[in-house]
Amino acid sequence: MKKYSIGIAFLLFFVGLNAQDTLSVSINKFKKIKVDGVAVVVGKNIVLDSDIDKFKKELQQRVEGKIDITDCEMLEELMIQKLIAHHAVVDSIIVTDAEINGEVQRNISYFTQQLGTMEKVVEMYGFNDEEDLRKELFEIQKEQLLIRKERSSITEKVDVTPEEVRTYYKNLEKENSLPEFSAEIELAQIVKIVKPSDKEIKRVVDKLNDIKKDIEDGYSFRLKAIINSDDPSxxxxxxxxGGKYTITRESGFIKEFKEVAFSLDEGEISEPFESGFGFHIIQVEKIKGQERDVRHILIQPKISPEELIASRDALAKIRNEIISGEITFEEAVIKYSDDKETKNNKGLLLNPQTNDTHFNLTRMDPTLYGRVSNLKAGEITEPYYDEIRGGEKMHKIILLKSKVDAHTASFTKDYEKIQQLTLQKKQEETVDSWSVEKIIDTYIKINKDFKKCKFKNNWKKD
Structure with a gap:
C-alpha cells in the first residue's frame, strides 16, 4: 500500500495470523538465544529488547515491506498486546488446555509435514528436544488465545454502516492513500484419487493380521513397527x-486413529483399519486419565505404475471433454471429482489463510503458483500427480476460474475489502479507547532506554 495505518497493520498482523504464521513468528521469537534486556513490563507480562526488532521485521515482511515505523511505535503496539493479554486474565477469559494443545499440535503437524520429521523441526528452531518445543509453544499459544478472545470481547459489538465505508474510502482517496491490491485468482479443481487394487489391499490387511498375531504371541510391538511401519517417524x-505416540481426544491425529485408540482397553490391539494414510493396527500401552500411550503400525498399499498411468489418462480424457464443450467444468466436478472438500463447491479451492476463494498471487504456495501463474482465465492445467505426504496419491487438473490484476482500490470492485478495512480501523479505535482506560489501572514499568519515546497513550503516566 502507498500508506497504511500502523494500527490496522498490527491488527492484521496479530489477529490475522494463521497456524503456520503463528508458529513461525513465535518460534523465531523464542528461539534459543542469549537472554536480553527487558524493555517494558505490563502487568505480569514483559517485552524484551529483541522482541521489538524481531516483530518489526516480521510485520514488514507480512505487509511486503511497505510500512515504515519507529522502534517506539513498534514497542507501543507490543505493549498493547501485553495489556490485552494481562486483562484477559483479569477478566477471567477462559482458555482450556485442550484448546492450547490443539493449536500446538496443528502447528507442529504443519511444520513436520513441511520439513519431514519432528527431529528436523526441533533442530531447525534450536530447541533441545520435542518436549522443550511443546512447552515453549504451549505458553506462546496460551497468550495468543487470551489476546484473541479478549480482543474479540472488546470489539464484538463493533460494526460499520455503508456510509462509514464510503466515508473511509473517500478520505483515503482525498489523502492519495488508496491501498494497492495485488493480483488475485480463483481456482477450481478436479481430483482423481488413485485407488490400490483389491488384491493389494488384501495383501496389506493379511500382513497386519500376521503382525498382530505375532505380537499377541509375545513379539515386540516396537521392533515390529521399526521393521514394518511406513510411518516416517x-x-x-x-x-x-518405535510407533509410540501420546494422544488425547484433542490431539491433531486423524479421526479414524483417535476413534479406534479410544475404543480399546489397556493392552488391547485393534483389528486392521483404514485411514487416508493407509492401513493401521494400534495397541494401547497405557491409559493416563485423558491421555493414552499408543503404538501403531502403518502399512500403505502400493500403487503400480500402470495404475498411475491409467489414472492420469482418465483425467486427461475428462479435461478434453471439458475443453470440447461436451461437459462443463462444474458438471465434471460433480460427476468425477473424488475430493470431498471441493466436490460440493463447484471445485473451488479455499484459501487457508483467508478462508475465501481468492488467492493472492504473491503469497501462494510456490508449487501451486508455478502451475497456474501463466494460465489465463478459463484455462485448465494438464493432469499432474500429487499426494498427501505419506497418504493418498492422486491426479489433478486445475481451472483458473478468474483473475484480477494488481490495481489501486476501487470502491465498486473492492467494496468488501474496503468494508473490512473500515471495520478493522473502527475495531482498532475501539481497542485504543479501551487501552486508554486500562493503562491507568495497570502496573507498567518502562526501561530508561525507552522513556524518551513519545507514545500515543500515557504509558509513562506523567
Missing part, C-alpha cells in the same frame, strides 16, 4: 519413535 528419537 518410526525410526526417529522423538514422538512416533
Amino acid at each position: 518410526v525410526s526417529g528419537n522423538g514422538e512416533g519413535s
Whole structure:
C-alpha cells in the first residue's frame, strides 16, 4: 500500500495470523538465544529488547515491506498486546488446555509435514528436544488465545454502516492513500484419487493380521513397527519413535486413529483399519486419565505404475471433454471429482489463510503458483500427480476460474475489502479507547532506554 495505518497493520498482523504464521513468528521469537534486556513490563507480562526488532521485521515482511515505523511505535503496539493479554486474565477469559494443545499440535503437524520429521523441526528452531518445543509453544499459544478472545470481547459489538465505508474510502482517496491490491485468482479443481487394487489391499490387511498375531504371541510391538511401519517417524528419537505416540481426544491425529485408540482397553490391539494414510493396527500401552500411550503400525498399499498411468489418462480424457464443450467444468466436478472438500463447491479451492476463494498471487504456495501463474482465465492445467505426504496419491487438473490484476482500490470492485478495512480501523479505535482506560489501572514499568519515546497513550503516566 502507498500508506497504511500502523494500527490496522498490527491488527492484521496479530489477529490475522494463521497456524503456520503463528508458529513461525513465535518460534523465531523464542528461539534459543542469549537472554536480553527487558524493555517494558505490563502487568505480569514483559517485552524484551529483541522482541521489538524481531516483530518489526516480521510485520514488514507480512505487509511486503511497505510500512515504515519507529522502534517506539513498534514497542507501543507490543505493549498493547501485553495489556490485552494481562486483562484477559483479569477478566477471567477462559482458555482450556485442550484448546492450547490443539493449536500446538496443528502447528507442529504443519511444520513436520513441511520439513519431514519432528527431529528436523526441533533442530531447525534450536530447541533441545520435542518436549522443550511443546512447552515453549504451549505458553506462546496460551497468550495468543487470551489476546484473541479478549480482543474479540472488546470489539464484538463493533460494526460499520455503508456510509462509514464510503466515508473511509473517500478520505483515503482525498489523502492519495488508496491501498494497492495485488493480483488475485480463483481456482477450481478436479481430483482423481488413485485407488490400490483389491488384491493389494488384501495383501496389506493379511500382513497386519500376521503382525498382530505375532505380537499377541509375545513379539515386540516396537521392533515390529521399526521393521514394518511406513510411518516416517518410526525410526526417529522423538514422538512416533518405535510407533509410540501420546494422544488425547484433542490431539491433531486423524479421526479414524483417535476413534479406534479410544475404543480399546489397556493392552488391547485393534483389528486392521483404514485411514487416508493407509492401513493401521494400534495397541494401547497405557491409559493416563485423558491421555493414552499408543503404538501403531502403518502399512500403505502400493500403487503400480500402470495404475498411475491409467489414472492420469482418465483425467486427461475428462479435461478434453471439458475443453470440447461436451461437459462443463462444474458438471465434471460433480460427476468425477473424488475430493470431498471441493466436490460440493463447484471445485473451488479455499484459501487457508483467508478462508475465501481468492488467492493472492504473491503469497501462494510456490508449487501451486508455478502451475497456474501463466494460465489465463478459463484455462485448465494438464493432469499432474500429487499426494498427501505419506497418504493418498492422486491426479489433478486445475481451472483458473478468474483473475484480477494488481490495481489501486476501487470502491465498486473492492467494496468488501474496503468494508473490512473500515471495520478493522473502527475495531482498532475501539481497542485504543479501551487501552486508554486500562493503562491507568495497570502496573507498567518502562526501561530508561525507552522513556524518551513519545507514545500515543500515557504509558509513562506523567
